[in-house]
Amino acid sequence: MTEVTALLAAFLEATGREAAIWERREGAVIPSLLGASSSGFAARTEAGASAWDVATWARSQALHAQLVTTGDSVGWLFVEPGHAADADRLLGRLLPVVRRLTRERDGATRELAERYEEINLLYAIGELLGGTTSVEDVADTLLVELATTVGAKRAVFLQTNRPQGLLTPIASMGLRDITYEPVSLDRHEHVAVRAFRSGSACTEDGSAAVFADPVLSGRGAPLLAVAITRPSSGVGITGTFAVPTRRGAEGVALPLGVLVLGGREGGAPFSAGDRKLAVAVSTQIGTAMHNASLVRAAVERQQMAREMQLANELQLKLLPNPRVVQPEARAAARVVPAESVGGDFFLLARLDRDRTGVLIGDVSGHGYQSALIMALALSAAGIHVQAAFDPSIALEAVHRSLRDELESTEMSISMCYAVIDARAGELRFANAGHPHAFVVTADGQWTRLAAVAPPLGWCDDTIEECVMTWKPGSRLVFITDGVVDARDARDNRLTEPAILDTLRTMTHGETPDAILDALFQQLSAHVGRTPLRDDCTVVVVDRP
Template identity: 25%
Template sequence: MSSDTTPASYRYQEALAPLARRIDDPKVQKKLSEVLALLDFNSTLNRSLELPEILDLVLFVAMGETRAAWAGLLLRDGETKRLVPSARRGRGDERWASLDLPEPPAEPTISGVGDPSVSDWAKSVLTLTGSALLVPLVKSTRLVGVLLFGDRGEPYGEDDRLFAESLCVTAAASIDNGRIYKELQTLNRKLSLKVYQLDSLFDIARELNRSPDIQRVREVLMTNAMGHVLTTRAVLLHDGKVAEQRGFTLSPEERARLERVSRELSEIPEDQKVSELPEGALRDLLSGLELDTVVALRSGESSHGALLLGARAAGKSLAEEDRDFLRSLASQAAAALDNLRLTREWIEKQKIEKEMALAREIQARLLPDSEPGIEGWDIAGINIPCLTVGGDYFDYVPRGDDRHWLVIADVSGKGTGAALLMASVHAALHALAGIGDISLEGLTERLNEIVYSSTEVNRYVTAFFSTLDAKTGELVYLNAGHCYPLLLRTSGDVERLVKGGAVVGMLEELTVGAGKTKLEQGDLLVLYTDGLSETTNPAGEEFEDTGIIEVMRSCRGKASREIMARLVSGVRLYAAEAGLADDLTLMVVQRN
């Protein structure tokens, strides 16, 4: 090594060493040796910033010059302010690492065993650690730690203490610098990790915003969690099923057992170490599968499942930053799954609405769009569809010879199914109308066969069929399980048209019998569906036929269209804020 690069302190040592050998006085020799040791110590410290190296150096120099059997360093923890056993050289002691030491005073002083005045604190530290001399490490009035000297053959004299104190002045500054450097390194590492986590979260958010499918969300969740935690095994429970497993293979039995506990797992608040779960079957199952951490997949109130992760392969347990990352990752994935769930529901709703619109269209097309225009008669009909499409139906079918079918019917059920059944009733009715002189009994029986054979048992039709002779006013009718039409006579009497039989399409064979009545001038006939009679008021009471009769009585002599409007407004008024819950269909028949 050339003299240019050798530190001055070393060259100083080199110059002093031969002088030291020439001195006879052992006291001077000793002092010179100490000075050289301190010089050496200083020079070396200047080259090193790593804390463990600094601590070792302090201990070796301390032991070398004092011939102590051991030396130890207690460093003061920045947060708890307590002294923590941090390094020890020479003779070991089992209790060292777990020593619990009293909180130090603000300005402790150098103290040795057997000193005339020793503070309680110093006495306690000396006893607990089994040391002979204690030297505070102080950097500008701040206590950094304590250097302990173990026993040696003789007590520590003034000279030893002076050397120890000199050593500690430099040591305190170096240790403090070393600690700051170490803290900076740790902070730097944490910062790098944080930056990487944020980068990853941003990357994940971007990917999840590309409106991925469920499978993609699962993959993103799995790979990122495994990459961050550095684990080789992971399981994703989603909607009660094992959706993904990586790094190992679950047996069918293990899979089933995991799926049985999936609900319990998804209710874990955020994340949970398996080792901290309450003792029991769940913990045993997870630790048996070498799964260490559970992260719930939750977005607001909705829970999607849980992510189960194996132990970190790098050995260290999960730090708070890692758990933060996992929580953020899980909540992003849960939000993406939420969005997918909402989208699915939205599409489902759109489908239903489309179906409803179609049903409504079918219904609207099949209903007559104008009055029948029968000479000498004032007839009006209306269908008011509700939010959900039902299967109400009414029709006028001319039969020739002044005769007309007046029909009202209600198909069971709602939606497209009901609308389609209604369409087939309509088609059959018009087809049968074409085959000449068919009786109402014949008509009903044929319709029954058609509906019975083409639908489920729970689908049926209530109907009121009638043939009106426009000339005579004679009305032949057949009531197949339908609400009784009301006939208000001029006299004020009310007749209910009840004759007929069971509903159409429920039974394989039907026994029906028609009834007959005659409509005179001034009589008022109202056909309706249960949407009118069963409408309830806010108290839950039905309008019933008495409600209908009341309205009928109040508007005698008015045109059928007007009476129809009054019945509709009457029932709406009755329902008030409860609103109409069902389709409402009615037909008003009067002789001019």
């Protein structure tokens, strides 16, 4: 021990006499050096510490030898001879200090030995939790390991069911045919609820234990309850497996569950050491449950991202290829949803050699629900535009097909359907609430296809058909309000006049693809990195 060596070195400096203490611990064959004033004197006395008759050996070496009891061991103090009274008094004071140091050392050793099972338990639980992403799957094993270590005969693992305000058992031990019922968080007298609300450990014994948990306490056997807490990261995760972020009155994250142990053999109360061990185990479990929640949330987000990407790909495949109207007409169209999927759609139809049908629709809102209505509307429109010669009849037929879905979802669809009749030189259209539909002539003049009825789903009004002249070189341009209302970083709208200004400048016979690219470049330049708030769709059609 370094402390004994320092004491003997000080003794040498004060008296000029060398000293060394050797000890033989219980069960040891070879003595060990406890401390020496110098390494040379330690080497000189090593043979004496192993001698059969230590006292005789010391006299043969002209040394004094004194038996010393040091804690759990027996030792010998070897000292060079001398007769100074001060040195003898100093030596007398030194021996009690040595005995105290060795007792402290032996006490620490005993405590470490006593805590070996607890240390081994923490290690075993760490290994167990490290090999699973579901604490529920190993809850029984965790409970048995902890209960065995602290001497409990009965135990239960309760998990927090926050929506129902319950602590629900997911594992139990020693209850045989007894069913441990869920514990309401309103039962303030229950030991599990008290641990939950305090976010720590609590104990109970005697008649109070029976009142605190009659199932586990039995006839007053001691109880130990400890809250399972998670790391306080402040990170909220969205999804089914969200990590709870709501906090209690003390500002501590609400526990994920509670461990309750009882029925201790002999009726001895749980010690402070038992409480510390239970808290350490609960922290390990809470960390594992927290990590499992993070893993599950990450998997859920990845799965949702894959599903939304698939939905986006499937939705785009539902839309027609603009080449379907060739060779009589040229068309270009693009849909950019604000989320993975959206509610904007278009339809192009080659009705015959002289007539080309063009339809645009915008389901209210955006996202997954709008995408479902969009798929139904596109399917219905694909059928009815082929069956009806009159655009108004086609839109009314689409409305009848979707009436129930629109009423149940409280959604609506703005829709405009136009038919270019090249032989007759006219454009026949019906517009149900779609605000941004235009005919742009070769000289840059534009005419709005006015809405003659509200969006589908608002009411059952008759949708009237309109007719206007179609001149060679004209273009049909349909835009959804997501483009017009697109916002920049300062929340400024792109606006319809800005889009029409761009269309007026393109009077040199540009193709529909060139016009489409110009409009989306204008949109991109305006919004920059600002996320889109609504789906954006543009359709451009002409008949050269």
